[in-house]
Every structure is written in structure tokens, then in C-alpha cells.
Amino acid sequence: MTGRIGIEVRATGAAAEAWAGFREGRLPLQRCEASGHFRHPPAEGCPRCGDRAWHWEDAAGTGTIYSFTTVHHAVHPIVESWLPYTVVLVDLDEGPRMVSRYVGATDPAVGLRVAVRFEEHEDLTIPVFAAMDDPPGG
């Protein structure tokens, strides 16, 4: 995909910082100072221990497909041109689960090992995933 994707992300706080990281080709995760627990999606408190002190660490960008669906029906005009597209839940190797899109050449499957790549649009850089064995840029 090139040009504008036409999605307006009105993120605030830590979620805005995560999107800023994506723009730089990073996959930042919040990590709790008290428990060491990685969390996603962004939140001010740790879902494991409630502590509110945290710092950012970049994820390795690798993980496993927890589940997926390939969408054939556009529920919004902006995704009409994407069809079909695959939404995935990726369990990152650091622990958190992330909603993303799967763009690999290999058929998506639960348990498939995947790696992040960054899809750059004029208005947004989106972290997507492909199978680890897929050729780069495929």
C-alpha cells in the first residue's frame, strides 16, 4: 500500500507514544518497574500488579499467531480496497497479545511463527506481521 491510508488515529498518552514508535520502525511495549510484566495495549497501570511506574522497551517483533480471521466483507468504506485482509492476534514473545494485520505469503494459521514488518503510508506507519519463513517484502 502506498499513499494515504485514510485512518485517523486519535491516540493519547501511552498509546500515542506507541504509534510514534511505530513511525520509527519500532514496536514499543510498556514494562512494569515493579513486576517486570510487559503490557499491551497501553495502559497507565500494570494489569498484573497495579503498579503505575513503567518504562518503554522495544519488542523483538517476533511472536505466534493466537488466532486470526480473513475478512471478505467491508464493514467500513475505507477497508473496501483491502479485501480480503487478515486480522491477527499475535502473542508476542515478550508476552502481550497484539491486534494486527497479517500480510504473509504463507496461509495464516494458529500457532504460525510471525515477525513484524512496517507498512509505511503517508499518514500512518502500521506494524503488520508475516510468517518468519516468508521472503522479506513479500
Added chain:
Amino acid sequence: MSAAVAGVAATAFSSESQTSELALAIEAIRGALADAGREPADVDGIVRYTYDSSSAQHLIRELGIPRLRYFSEIPFGGSATCAVVAHAAAAIESGLASCVICFRALNGRSGLRLGRAERHLGRDTLVSEGEMAPGGGVLAAPFGFLAPSHAMAMWAHRYQHLHGLTDEQLRAALGAVAVTQRAYAQRNPRAVTRGRTLSYDEYREGRVICTPLRVFDLCRETDGGVALIVTRADDAPEGVRILAARQHIEPWQEQVPVYSEEISCLTSPGAVAELLDAASCTAADVDVLGVYDGTTVNVMLALEDFGFCGRGEAPDLLAAGEHGPGGRIPTNTSGGLLSEGHVHGLNLVMEAVQQLRGRSPNQVDGARTALVTSRSSSMVLAA
């Protein structure tokens, strides 16, 4: 518990009501009051879904209710299905109210369409904000994760993987839900699909919406209203007793979970045990079941969550037709949200009440106990 559902009513269900949501609410509430043998002047409580466009203030003016002593509301759409009844029953038992309206009225097809996530996204631009997933969440919508059906499709693929089902086995299980509920709907005059039968062959040729779900796996956006009246059981001669009604929320158990530890479990074992203990019953005592069937997947998973069969056994139960007429656990006997219509689950509660009164279009012989679940709220009713 000493509370009961004293009366129920619904408007016609359609794809274009040609009237306002407020008018639908009033029609349903007036009908439920008449069914309960009550007048607007008797009402002192209202419990609403936050998603509803009709406020308690609107309704008391429009219905001629002199004073409310109790009003509350439940978030998260379908999750409110049994929670509105839980709040009403708690108000009755505590003495905060004596006659409580629960209602839901929406133009779900001709107005704001839930299946298109218009509540969150806007119609023309894809704006993503807030935390909600799916919907407008800033870490969900930009990936095309937009509708509840997308999450439910992922529940299905997860379940398929856990239990080693082939595509055909999964399709047969989900298709059994769709085909059976459509058959129930043929006998229900209110059902939006009445007159349109569905065979398994037609089901499996249905258009794929989001794998593995086909068009017949998804509930039907509907215009309509449903209302219930909750009072003390000894004030409800034709009512059904509320043995237990519970709501619960656990981390990542939002209305359509995707971040929870195991997404193919919709109601946790602890929540199920608490409900059944409070009702002093087990799954074996339940004669008729209502499941918030946003998709066919919800029915398959709820059968296991509530112990109607073991983990991984729902496809066999469904293949044997145990959810159908004469089966071990007749489920969504009005046709459900899939085939009667989607009135945000409250029509499933109405059907449970009518079963226990012997007034269902698909009456289960001798039905004494009904269970209704919408994942994070559930209840048990008894004749």
C-alpha cells in the same frame, strides 16, 4: 430470591420500523405492563442499556409515570442482557423499588448499524480513538479489526485449533446452530426470517463474511423493542421467578474479548459456578437455554462454558441435534438473534419467560427451569 419477571412484551421486529426508537420503547413497555397487569402509575424503577437512545427522563414523561425511586443502566450492549434483570431484582429485594421496567428498543437496521460499527467509527471517515476493541480502539481499528463478528470469528478459529477440528467439522457445528434456529423461527410470528427456511446446503454455500463465518452465522440487525416488568414474586401471579441473575467482569473480558487468556471461554468457570450455586441448580436441571448469539460461535462455546457438555464436545452435541426440538437442551427456541432478530439479547429473556409460562411458539414440554447467558451476565429463571 424473591423477585420475578411479571410481564413481557415486544413490538414487531423488522428491518425498517418507520418509527422512532422512543416509540418502540413505549410500545414494548406498555405491552409488558399490560401483560403484568400493571399501570404506569405502579412503576417506580427503570433499568436501561447505556446504548439505548431513550432515557429514563424521556420515558417517565411519555408514559405518565409520576415518580421513579430507582434508575440504573448497564454498559457494553449485549452484555447487559441479563444484567438489567440482575439490577432490577436487586432493587426489588432491597426495597429500593417495587415495579421495575427493563427495556431495549433500537432501529438496529434502519438506524445506527451495530454490525458496521458505526457507533464507534463514523460513517465516512475511519476515526479510531479510545480503547475499545473491536470498534474504534486505537490499537484495533487501524488494523481493520472493526466489528464484533471479527472477534467472534477469531474465537472460532481458536476453538478449532484447540480441539483439532477440520474445517468441515467446524462448519457442521456452526451450521447446525444456524439451521436449527432458522427452523425454530419458522414457527415464531415475530421472527424476521419467517418464511425463509435454511438448509445445511444453503448454509454452507453462504457468502463468507470473515473466516470461518458465513452470512448465516451472523445475527440479524433488527428494528424492534422488548420490555420486561420485574416485581416481587408474590405480586406476580403469571410471573416467573428469578432464581439468580449475575453480572461479572474480569480483566480483558470486555464485551467482545480478544486479550483474555483463553478467548474460546466466554464465561469463566468461577462465574458459572457462582450463578448455578446461587440458583441451587446444575446444568442438568436446565430445560431450555438462551445464548446471546451474536454469531453461531457463541452458542457452541456457551454449551461448554455452562457444562451442558465437556470441553471439545459441543460439535457432537450440536451434530446430534440436542439443541433442537426434543433435544436434551433446546437452545434459542424463538430463533434467537440469528433468526428471530437482534434486540440486543432482551428478546432471549422474553423467550425464556414465555417457555416457563408454556407460551413459546416452540414450547418445550414441561419446561421448569431456563438459563440465559450473554457472556458477562447470566441468569436462571424458574416457573
